[in-house]
Amino acid sequence: MSTTRTLWQLERIRLGPNSRLHIDSLSIPAGVTAILGESGAGKTSLLNLLVRFESPDGGTIHFIPPATNRLPLGWAPVDGGLWPQLTVREHVGESRVQSRESRAGGPLTPALSHEYRGEGAMQDSSLLKSFDLLEVAEQRPNVLSAGERSRLAVARALASRAAVQVMDEPLAHVDSGRLHKYWQVIRDALLHDDSSLLFATHSPETVLREAEHVICLDRGTVVWQGPVLDLYEHPPDERVARFLGPANWFAREHSQTWLGNVALTSPCIRPERLQIVPDETGSCRVVRSRFAGSIAEVELVQPETQQAQVFYHRPIREQLAPGMPVSLRVLCATLLLICGLNFSGCRESNGSERPLSFEKIRRIQLPSEGAMLPAPRSVTFSPAGEMYVLxxxxxxxxxxxxxxxxxxxxxxxxxxxxxxxxxxxxxxxxAVADTHYHRVLFFDAEGKLTGTLGEQGEAPGQFIYTVKVTQDPHGFLYVAEYGGNDRVQKFTADGQYVLSIGKPGTGPGEFQRTSGIAWKEGKLYVADAINNRIHLFRDDGTFEKVIADAESSGLHYPYDLALAPDGTLWIAEYGSSRITQLTGDGQLLGHYGSAGRGDAQFWTPWGIGVSPIGKVVVADTGNRRLVELQP
Structure with missing residues (x-):
């Protein structure tokens, strides 16, 4: 099992005359960690200490920066901390220059600084476009709206490409309709730069959607820390459970009253696992109910004892009217079973889960590089069965x-x-998709560089971020790219541009973060990560159909795909931390794995490859290992 590297270690921290913060011991891991708490809980104070904006009155803070020549920390404070004399465009440009100076070990000369700013103008524009700031690129902070200033603070931090990003209430003033879009930009940047993120928020929804670990603060004290999933499913008590939103707490003495003989693995039942069902034989009566979107609220009473309690549950179509008799049913998370109030057993649900099995599983750790244990990013095979790993x-x-x-x-x-x-x-x-240098590299079998293809730009034959490359039996090359110009470009064997396939967008044949590609018999499969789907094109650029998506196959951020000798398609799902197998026409054959660090688990897998004999190898990036699976 892989261990998570520590970024900060805090011991016996005291801050402020009234102990604004009092933390006995706290380890903050690499990855994405949220600091969660109400206003006044101490979130900003803790972040200020970690970035050395403030100093503690007592205790020690040890920062263990990642082994890199990049800036160790990027900082987006709660008020934005913008530079009043600089325009929006100059903010991201200056941040990028500071990052370059960090890698260079000192200030750039004026000539080099000017040259570097010019080279990065397109990159700056792409980042500003991602945050919808291009129209105000020449404005200064004093004329921006609160939402624009909030977006700029995040964009400036990301432009630094720091090894660890620290953000206090990021995107706090952004309208909810665009919030997910901007968080996706943050996720992509962290993924591409292999950076960690520590952010403060009072929103449990944001923590559940974005974070791997969470630190819960209450009046300056850490009341819980650990993986988000652990807190969501197995909180230590009802008070801590509510840090991640509404929860039903069935204490042992009350469980029998409401659920009968149903055995619970945890007293905490989240709303999506609880159903309130109209039932003429039910022992409960509705007092009042309220619909609130994905969660409904109902107050129930036991007529015999007059015991009443409020429950949060899955909405149902039928209105729960006062006086209506109902039963409670619990959806068991671990077994995907529906448990009824009036029977002790469970019956299987109609879920679409189809587990895959393998005869042999092997885990391979990459060779270390000094003190660093690198993670794999990509896997592919030669016709002879050699495995190539980036x-x-x-x-x-x-x-x-x-x-x-x-x-x-x-x-x-x-x-x-x-x-x-x-x-x-x-x-x-x-052929190597040299992502951040906007090109494709060509090496001979011994690793000698023999040529390149492309340059930065959006014209035919140019690239923003190259991500995958493949070749058909006729010698044509296909290069997938993302970064605002999402598409697949086709070239002849000697590098002449032929045509472009797809474009940015959310419609059929359009991409949001083009990722994996595979060619077979005149057809091109393309993984469309953010849109959670797999497209099928003809290799002349004609769009045919979406063969799989979140609804049909449960895809969540499909980040790579590979064709097996039997014609099936294997997909690495970054968002679900699992792999999926489809037929060539998109029929679901099954899933394998879950999020975690142990056996039969993956953590943000980036790549997948299939050998000529059908061996499947997954780049289990977050766990810093390869996983070999033999069907």
Missing amino acids: DKAGRMLVYNSENALVKQWWMPEYSAGKPEGAWVMLDGRI
Whole structure:
């Protein structure tokens, strides 16, 4: 099992004359961590200490920065902390220059600074466009709305590409309709830069959607810390449970009253697991009910004892009128079973879960690089069965069919970011999607660079962020890219542009973060990560159909795909931390894995490859390992 690296260690912290903060011991891990609490709980005070904006009155804070030459910290304070003399565009440009100076080990000369700003103008525009700030790019902070200032503070922090981002109430003034869109930009930036995020919020919905770990603060004290899922499913008490939103707490002495003989694994039942069902034989009566979107609220009473309690539950179509007899039913989270009030057993639900099984499972750890244990980003195979792995250190690792490492080489440049995809070509060369350098690299079998394709731009033959590359038997290359110009471009074997496939958007044949691609018999499969779907095109660019999506197959952020020798499609789901198998026409065959660090679990898998003999290998990126699965 992988261990999570610690970023901060705090011991015996005291702050303020009235102990505004009093923390005995706290470890903050790498990854995405939320600090959650009501106004006045101490969230801003804690962040101020961590970024050294304030100093504690007592105790120690030890920051363990990641091993990188990038800026160690990016900071978006609660008030934005914007520079009044700079325009919106100058904010992100200046942040980027400061990041470059950190990597260079000192200030840039005026000439180099000017050159670097010019080179990054398109990159700045792309970032501003992502946050809908292009129209105000030449404005200064004093004329911006609160929402625009909030977005700019986040954009400036992301432009720094810091190893650890710290954000106090990010996007606090943004309208809810666009909030998810901007958080997706943050997620993409963290993913691409291999950065961690620590953010403060009072929103449990944001924590559930965005964070891996959570620290709960109440009046300056840490009352809980750990994985978000643990707090959601197994909180220690009712008070702590409500940090993550409405919860039904069935204490042992009350469980029998409301649920009969149903055995619970936890006294905490979240609203999506509780059903209130009209039932003429039910022992409860409705006092009042209230619909609130995805959660409904009802007060029930036991007529015999007059015991009353408010419950939060899954909405139902039928209105729960006062006096109506009802029963409570609990959806068991771990077994996907429906438990009834009037029977002790459980009956199976009609869920679409189809578990996959494997005869042999093997975990492979990549070779260390100094004190660092790099994580894999991409996996592909040669026709002879050699496995090519790109990692977060900037290396290409080559394994033979017995999983022995036989050679490795470094990318020519990798300070701006590491590549995300590779393919073994018909002539034996290895094509690498050099993501953050807006190009494709070509290496011979020994790792010698033999050529490049593309440059930064949005014109035909140019790229923003190249992510995957593949080749058909006729020699044509297909290069997927994202970054606001999401598409797949087709080239001849010698690099001549042929055509473009797809465009940015949410409609059929449109992409939001193009990711994996695969060619078969004149057809091109394209993974559309943010839209949670797989497209099928002809290789002449004609869109045919969406073969799988969140509704039909439960896809959640499909980040890579690969074709197996039997024609089935394997998909790595970053959002669900699992893999999925489909038929060539999109029929669901099954899922495997769940989010976690143990056996049969993945953590934000980035890549997947299938060998010529059908062996499936997953780049289990968050767990810093490869997982080999033999059906």
